[in-house]
Amino acid sequence: MRYQNILRRSVIFTVVMSVFSGIVITPLLSVVHADDYSTALSTTPQGIKLTNVFTPASFSGNSAQVVAATNPNVTNTDVVRVTSGQANQMGAIWATDNNLFDLTKSATVSMWLNFGNQGKNAADGMALVFKNDDKGADSIGQSGQALGVWGTDAHTSKASDVSAKAIQNSWAIEFDPYLNTANDATKGAASFDLNNGLSGAHIASNYPGNSNTYRQHSSGFIFKDYWYDIEHKGIIDNLNLSNGNWHHFTLKWNATTSEMTYTFDDKDPNTSAALTGQSQTIVLDKTQFKTTTNQIRWGFTGATGLLFENGLVVFEQVPGLVNATASATIKNDTRNIAVNSGTNIYDGDQLTYTYNLNYASGKQNWTAIVAQMQMATTGIDYKSGTITYANGGSENVDLSSIKNGEFSQKLKNDLSTANNSATIVIKGQANNKTGTTIKVADETSDFAGSNYMVSATTPTFNILPNPNLTLAVNPSSVDVTPGNDATTTGTLTYGVAGNVVTNSQMNLKATLNGTAATIGTDVKIAWQGSATSGQFIATVPSDKLVLGNNSLVLTATDANGFSSNSVTVPIRNVGELKLTSKSDSSFKSTVLTGLSTLIQRNGDWGLSVSDTRGPGNKWQLQASATTLKTATGTQLAGGLVYVTNSNVQQNMTNAAVNIMSQTTTSTNTNTDVLSSWKSNQGILLNANASALNGNYSGKISWTLMNVPTP
Incomplete structure (x- = not known):
């Protein structure tokens, strides 16, 4: 502030030459008015x-x-x-x-x-x-x-005369x-800033109508003159x-x-x-x-x-006209966390921006509200937006007009005590394919009505590029038999240079047959090699496998929350169909009488079928035999036959006959084939009437077959 009669501007002096006696020098004021x-x-x-x-x-x-x-x-x-x-x-x-x-x-x-x-x-x-x-x-x-x-310091000896000319009963910020x-x-009224330690343009406050605000100065002894300064309080200089x-x-x-x-x-x-x-x-x-x-x-x-x-x-x-607030938040939906100042999010993360406008009270409704949105210009792809109101109304946000991160939309509804809130929700996705971190600055959006305006600011945050954590396994599928563990070797690598796999910072998750598996019990992980090898062995204990087809799904997440691809490892716990027989079996010694004779088995026979493939699986056992000969090559007149439980005799020499068929009813079935044979049934030796005495030997070929289930 200054006294208006004091001239403190540049003056242009023009010299006027007169034809009369002498030279007259006249100062002409030139005020250059930059009309801003x-x-x-x-x-x-x-x-x-x-x-x-x-x-x-x-x-x-x-x-x-x-x-x-x-x-x-x-x-x-x-x-x-x-x-x-x-x-x-x-x-x-x-x-x-x-x-x-x-x-x-x-x-x-x-x-x-x-x-x-x-x-x-x-x-x-x-x-x-x-x-x-x-x-x-x-x-x-x-x-x-x-x-x-303020008042004026017109040479008066009383501060009350100065304050009397001010606005009364007041407080002012200048x-x-x-x-x-x-x-x-003598300089006129130009001293109000004295003795306040001011160095330039400033803001200060006090009570204009209070005489104590004005501090007196004087000069002269007999004929005194007075001037005043103002005590400045709350100075911003x-x-x-x-x-x-x-x-x-x-x-x-x-x-x-x-x-x-x-x-x-x-x-x-x-x-x-x-x-x-x-x-x-x-x-x-x-x-x-x-x-x-x-x-x-x-x-x-x-x-x-x-x-x-x-x-x-x-x-x-303006106080009392409208009392309302606005707030802005961001949520990382992918990781279910709030995005605060300095939070790291990642390429591909789904984000929800929420702006809450709340009307508390006021002499007027908050009318003609325009959302002047300022959004991040890089790193976010905006997908959709909605506005919902306390009264149940809603509208879509038009994101097509976004330019340089800015767009405006006028809200269809005013806010009032009857409709006291509007929630603006904008969905987006982090997009960082640069290979380096994108720093997203805070952005301030204004919500300007005809009678009230308020702003809300989103936090600063970082968008980290996806380092492409990749999981591979070998073998990619595993076949085991019941009672044996299933194992595969996993390898984790980063696809972006500069990232190093640290084994201890990797969090492996697994599902087994569609159910989340507990690492350490359902699936065991053993890291291999150095601390940064990225290699591990995943083992599924045999008792965690079901018979038949199993599915192991592995996924890794690093310390920054980046997840690898999911790898599915098929595990076939196929069981086993197995025939067990003794290598040497014999028939009872018999004196030939010149009559055709069926010779029974000795007790050294053993024949069983083990089926661990699970209920519902079928199998069939067949057998064929060679001709029986002595050591010198004499062929027995006759040969091996199979006698069914209905006493039907079937020739086995060079011909396969069905011995047994069965459907398994449990997870582990062992069938003693001979237990169903009577002494005069099963495989017997048929000696014809022309057979000669001697020691004969031959070979039985067993064929155990899986029978497909229709």
């Missing part, structure tokens, strides 16, 4: 409409009014114009009777401020004022360094781009206010502790992303307002002199 008011309006951030929220004070020459933003990229945005980048302006604009500030309720006020692009030549500034004077919406203080809110540090009454940018400002009132916290530059003007900013907290003395209702008026005042700047405000949140 229109530029500021065309670059406004997203804000809200202010219909019936503020009203200009009625004094003559008031520069303050509500104007429309001209930025084509924002919607429903009004601008409070306190001053418009011209010299010698003074403005004041105040909340209407329906929008007073309630000291009994905690509240947040957020806004964007613009002070033009005048640099160090900017003056005088503006002030955010809370007050309870008797002038209502017509209050205005003094001009110049007083910014329309946004002052110009230092007024004249320590001399050395700012670059008039740099052409919009600056975000947030004010938070804690009704319980009477603390007012203000934070400057706490949002990025380009992305709306939250920044730390600079903050100060003041404990308000509410008695200064002298209110019995706790309802006070608030608004902005401002002034320019020969030096000037914009004094523009775009509101996001």
Whole structure:
């Protein structure tokens, strides 16, 4: 702020030559007015409409009014114009009777401020004022360094004379781009920034109508003169206010502790992303307002002199108008985890973005809400989106308009106490085929209605490329017989260079015959070789196998959650069909009588069939015999025959006869073939009448056959 009659601009001197006596040198003031008011309006951030929220004070020459933003990229945005980048302006604009500030309720006020692009030549500034004077919406203080809110130090010996000219019963935050540090009454009213240790443009606060705010200075002995500075509280110093940018400002009132916290530059003007900013907290003395209702008026005042700047405000949140919140979360559906700041996710992971808008209360419904979405531009493929409302309504999100990660959609429903929430869900999939990590920045989306705006920011996270963990087994299929374990050797490798398999970090999972198997009991894993070999032996104990076909499925997951391909190992536990017979068997010694005779077996015969293939399997046993001969080659007249249990005699010499057929009824069947033969049945020796005495021998060929089940 500065005194408006003090000239601090470049002066161009023009030398005028006169034909009369002498030379006259006349200083001509040349003020180059860089009109950045229109530029500021065309670059406004997203804000809200202010219909019936503020009203200009009625004094003559008031520069303050509500104007429309001209930025084509924002919607429903009004601008409070306190001053418009011209010299010698003074403005004041105040909340209407329906929008007073309630000291009994905690509240947040957020806004964007613009002070033009005048640099160090900017003056005088503006002030955010809370007050309870008797002038209502017509209050205005003094001009110049007083910014329309403070008093004036016009050579008076009483601080109360200064404060009397200020807005009464008030507290103000000044946004002052110009230092007024004249320590001399002859310099006029230009000393309000003395003795505060200020180094440049600044923000500070105090009570304009309180005489204790003003500190007296004097000069002279007999004829004294006086001037004053203001005690600055809650200082944020050395700012670059008039740099052409919009600056975000947030004010938070804690009704319980009477603390007012203000934070400057706490949002990025380009992305709306939250920044730390600079903050100060003041404990308000509410008695200064002298209110019995706790309802006070608030608004902005401002002034320019020969030096000037914009004094523009775009509101996001006006207390009491709408109270609502927005939040943003991301869930990794593939791994069932929340994505927080710094979380690693992986190529191919399925993601759900959820934005929750919640209306808590307000004098108005939250209307004409436009979701101005800012999404990650790389690493995510967006698949679908929906919006659901508390009243049961829903609509689809049109993702076809996404460009550079941005798209907008107007919500079909307003939010109110009757319909107090909207949930925006966007489905996507991580996509990283680069071979390196993609770092996804936080992204801030705005939800701007005609009367309220709020933002929500997604966290930063990383998308790791899939290192292509591959599992191979050898053999790829296994055949075992009952009672034997099934084993196969697995090998894990990465397909992306730079990744090394660490055995101890691999988590192997298995299913056996469609059921999750317990590693260590159902399936045993034994790592082989070095700690980074990637090789293991998988063993399925015999008692875990069923007869017939088995299926072992193996999958590995590394420490980063990357999963290998699944490998299916068929295991055939086929059982065995086996014939056991004695190698030498004989018939009883018999004296030939010249008659045909059937000679019975000796007790040295043994013949059994073992079938471990399981119930329902069939087998058939056949036998054939050679001719019987002596050692000298004499052939027996006769040969081996098979006598059935119905006493039918079948010749076996060079002819296969059926000995037995059976269907297995258990998992392990052993059949003693001879047990069903009587002494005069089964295989016997038939000696014809012409047979000669001698020792004869021959060979029986047994054929045990599997009989297919139809």
